Amino acid sequence: MHMADALVSPAVGGTMWAATAAATAYCAKKVREEMDDRKVPLMGVLGAFIFAAQMVNFTIPAAGSSGHLGGGMILAILLGPHAAFIVMASVLAVQALFFADGGLLALGCNIINLGVFPCFIGYPLIYRKIVGDNPTAGRITAGALVSAVIGLQLGALGVVLETYFSGVSELPFRTFLFLMQPIHLAIGVVEGLATAAVVNFVWREEPEIILRAGQKTPGSALSTRRILVVFVLLAALCGGVLSWFASTNPDGLEWAIQKVTGREEVEKKGGALREAMGELQKNTALMPDYSLGQRQEKGAEGETVAEKGRGEAGLIGGAVTLALAVLSGWILSLRRKTPAPR
Numbered sequence: 382m383h384m385a386d387a388l389v390s391p392a393v394g395g396t397m398w399a400a401t402a403a404a405t406a407y408c409a410k411k412v413r414e415e416m417d418d419r420k421v422p423l424m425g426v427l428g429a430f431i432f433a434a435q436m437v438n439f440t441i442p443a444a445g446s447s448g449h450l451g452g453g454m455i456l457a458i459l460l461g462p463h464a465a466f467i468v469m470a471s472v473l474a475v476q477a478l479f480f481a482d483g484g485l486l487a488l489g490c491n492i493i494n495l496g497v498f499p500c501f502i503g504y505p506l507i508y509r510k511i512v513g514d515n516p517t518a519g520r521i522t523a524g525a526l527v528s529a530v531i532g533l534q535l536g537a538l539g540v541v542l543e544t545y546f547s548g549v550s551e552l553p554f555r556t557f558l559f560l561m562q563p564i565h566l567a568i569g570v571v572e573g574l575a576t577a578a579v580v581n582f583v584w585r586e587e588p589e590i591i592l593r594a595g596q597k598t599p600g601s602a603l604s605t606r607r608i609l610v611v612f613v614l615l616a617a618l619c620g621g622v623l624s625w626f627a628s629t630n631p632d633g634l635e636w637a638i639q640k641v642t643g644r645e646e647v648e649k650k651g652g653a654l655r656e657a658m659g660e661l662q663k664n665t666a667l668m669p670d671y672s673l674g675q676r677q678e679k680g681a682e683g684e685t686v687a688e689k690g691r692g693e694a695g696l697i698g699g700a701v702t703l704a705l706a707v708l709s710g711w712i713l714s715l716r717r718k719t720p721a722p723r
Contacts, residue, residue: 382451382491382533382536382537382632382634383473383477383491384483384484384490385483385487385646385647386485386487386649386655386658386659387549387646387648387649387650388484388487388540388543389486389487389543389544390547390548391486391655392547393543393546394486394490394654395489396489397487397489397490397492397493397543398489399489400489400493401470401489401493402489404466404492404496404497405467405470408462408463408466409713412463412467412713413713415461415463415464416464416713416714418714420460420464420710421707421710421711421714422609423459423590423605423608423609424460424464424467424468424707424710425703425704425707425710426609426612426613426703427459427460427612427706428468428472428702428703428705428706429612429616429620429702429703430452430615430616430619431450431472431702432472432699432702433615433618433619433620433698433699434449434452434615435449435451436619436623436671436691436698437449437619437624437626437627438630438632439571440628440630441564441630444564445630445631445636446630446632446635446636447627447628447630447631447632447636448567448568448632449568449632450572450575451495451499451533451536453465453469453495453499453500453503454499454503454504454525454528454529454532454572455575455579455580456468456500457503457504457508457594458525458576458580458591459583462500462504462505463500465496465499465500465504466497466500467710467713468706468709469495469496469500470492470496471705472702472706473488473492473495473496474488474705475698475701475702477491477662478662478666479666479668479698479701480666480669480670481663481666481669482670482671484658484659484662485658485662486654486655486658490539490543493539494535494536494540494543495536498532498535498536498539499528502532502535503528503529507532508524508525510524511523511524511527516588516591516592518581518584521577521580521581521584522577525573525576525577526573526576528573528576529569529572529573529576530569530570530572530573533565533568533572534562534565536565537565537633538561538562540561540634541554541561544557545557549647551641551647551648552638552642556641557641560636560637560641561633561634564633564636565633582611583608587605587608590608616699616703617696617699620692620695620698621692621693621695621696622692624671624691624692624695625691625692668690668694668697671691671694671695671698672691673693
């Protein structure tokens, strides 16, 4: 559900960039107040895991489409909403800058759609209401499923509204809406089940992580070593191995666009800002489309062009995301406010 720049007007893109900047500043302030130093490496490894998991598209049966995890609910449940938003912004920034996944003009839209809705609506207003103060495996599963579905539905609606207000006439509002919501409902169910599996695992191994994620003040240090190792291995597995087996079907957004226009992408329009952002992305995207280039392959149907280095790109991207998330958390922990003397 990563929006390309062709879907976003400068006015909408600029507005969402401003909203993202405000949300980031607010979350940074809250993280400084709430930060537990042991949460910093957890932010890093979860960021790497979500980056890698987003590379693994799964097929939506009978639809000819695919989806991937957004990961916002996993981050919010395990880190709390404010740290989760910082990590999600880091993931999406790395994807846009180094892999050309989502446009730079549209980056603010993508952060709002994939970060704000799960972290500040799905988590506090749905998940925590269902799970309550005494989590159980059943409540966690129900909360994760319902909140993930609603969060993704809101994100898909955000895409439709941002496209509509950008004046993309190729995508009529009602038609686009009636395609986006059902396909992302199916994707949301898979995301909810995956979220429930991840959170239930952490609940069994280190329940303190989940209990502390919702606290508004730092407490004693968390013990996260086993969880860190598990998520590092999962990130390496998803990015380095499973990404090679990702579905090649268009994702939910591309599928909806294709149903309306016959193409997976909307034709790009001119404009100085859009062109400048596109040129900047060309210069920063060292591994576009999660590859290290292309190679010629010969098969039964003749010579074809294939990507190379997808696994390596996944590992590199996960490492960069880990480093950025850890750096963000470390800087914020250094700037944490000290209590006033009594």
